[in-house]
Amino acid sequence: MKNSFFLVIPKQQNNPLRLKQFETRALQQWLTELPTANPGLASRLIHDFIREFDATEMAAQSRLEALELLRPSVLVIEDYLRSRLIKTGFPKAENDKKILQVLIPIEKEFTISATG
Secondary structure (H helix, E strand, O other), X not given: OOOOOOOOOOOOEOOHHHHHOOOHHHHHHHHHHOOOOOHHHHHHHHHHHHHHHHOEOOOHXXXXXXXXXXXXXXXXXXXXXXXXXXXXXXXXXXXXHXXXXXXXXXXXXXXXXXXX
């Protein structure tokens, strides 16, 4: 995994149909249906959702409102992934490296969301 700490905002597209899935009601419904009992799947879904979110052009106020709704779910997943990493010392096993390869992109993409 290439370590890059530069935050590159992806080119945003104006897509009214995609924008509807980021409206408050639709986002709340999506978060309610998020499979939190399966953290692996929830992590992938959150990551994919944030990547789509970053690539969608929207008003700053709408973006901030959506991020406020999304943040608690992201924090729960990040805490879960970090707790898995803390259980073992160094050197990290391959499974721990995989967890790290999921955690870093989620944090990076969420940070990009706030700057977009």
